[in-house]
Amino acid sequence: MTLAFETDGLVLKTDDLEVLAFKLDLDQDAIDEIGLCLNEDESRRAMGLRLRQDQRRFVATRGRLRHLLAARLEICPADVEFEYEELGKPHLSSRMRDSDLRFSVSRSADVAVIALTNSRDVGVDIEAILPVPEADQIASLCLSAADYESYAAVDAEHRPKDFLERWTRLEAVAKALGCGLGQPIVWNEEDWTVTRFVPRAGYIGTVVVRN
Ligand SMILES: CC(C)(COP(=O)(O)OP(=O)(O)OC[C@H]1O[C@@H](n2cnc3c(N)ncnc32)[C@H](O)[C@@H]1OP(=O)(O)O)[C@@H](O)C(=O)NCCC(=O)NCCS
Incomplete structure (x- = not known):
């Protein structure tokens, strides 16, 4: 089945990278329809989320991910199989690796993005542009010494946006890398192509692809 949204929302495209953005707050019928392709574990995970809105947003995101991957693999969305690394990074199961299709997903408020590449490590993160009162503290804890030094040198007016740019890049x-933010991240910027993009008005995003 090909749903209209599969070609909607392209916000970035290069030779080997596509980033698509979607609004998540759909009407219940659309959520129900897209939710049909989720497996039992995913449906259980959705039901385990406390807020109804978070349940719906998770279903919308996972359903769209399944549809996008299925279209590339020329299979049904419900037949897409995922495996998870130790810290939760999802990828296509080894049974579906022929295409070496890779992806990364991020959600913030009512927008989600999915980045797709072939055979290159990819990570994407978006954030709604909102004030982060504890930004300086987070920056001092999470950014590298050099990154923090350049963040601290930014004037007060531009710091909130600068923080979100650095934060989305780090995420x-x-x-x-699949390592999450629970541990220090060691990375060499020269090994990655880092691209900022605007998923929707009022949001900021960064996608990284290994060179
Ligand atoms: C990965 C992580 C940075 C995502 O952060 P976030 O801003 O809350 O969420 P986002 O919406 O941007 O991204 C969520 C997506 O990232 C992906 N994801 C989850 N864990 C991931 C990981 N370890 N590596 C890469 N991607 C991951 C999933 O596709 C997830 O989508 P889903 O919720 O629909 O399944 C964060 O969840 C994290 O740090 N996870 C690791 C947890 C950890 O370190 N645990 C150690 C035990 S203490």
């Missing part, structure tokens, strides 16, 4: 790299 994107963490996702590409």
Whole structure:
């Protein structure tokens, strides 16, 4: 089945990278329809989320991921199989690796993005542009010494946006590496192509692809 959204929302395209953005707050019928392709574990995970809105957003994101991958693999969305690394990074199961299709997903408020590449590590992160009162503290804890020094040198007016740019870059790299943010991230910027993009007005995004 090919749903209209599969070609909607392309926000970035290069030779070997596509980033698609979607609005998540769909009407219940659309959520129900897209939710049909989720497996039992995914449906259980959705039901385990406390807020109804979070349940719906998870279903919308996972359903779209399944549809996008299925279209590339020329299979049914429900037949896409995932495996998870130790810290939760999802990828296509080894049974479906022929195409070496790779992906990364991020959600913030009512927008989600999915980045797709062939055979290159990819990570994507988006954030709604909102004030982060504890930004300086987070920056001092999470950024590298050099990155923090350049962040601290930014004037007060531009710091909130600068923080989100650095933060989405860090999360994107963490996702590409599969390590999450629970541990220090060691990465060499020269090994990655880092691209900023605007998923929707009022949001900021960064996608990284290994060179
Ligand atoms: C990966 C991580 C940075 C995502 O952060 P986030 O901003 O909350 O969420 P986003 O919406 O941007 O991304 C979520 C997506 O990232 C992906 N993801 C989850 N864990 C991931 C990981 N370790 N690596 C890469 N991608 C991951 C999933 O596709 C997830 O989508 P889903 O919720 O629909 O399944 C964060 O969840 C994290 O740090 N995870 C690791 C947890 C960890 O370190 N645990 C150690 C035990 S203490």
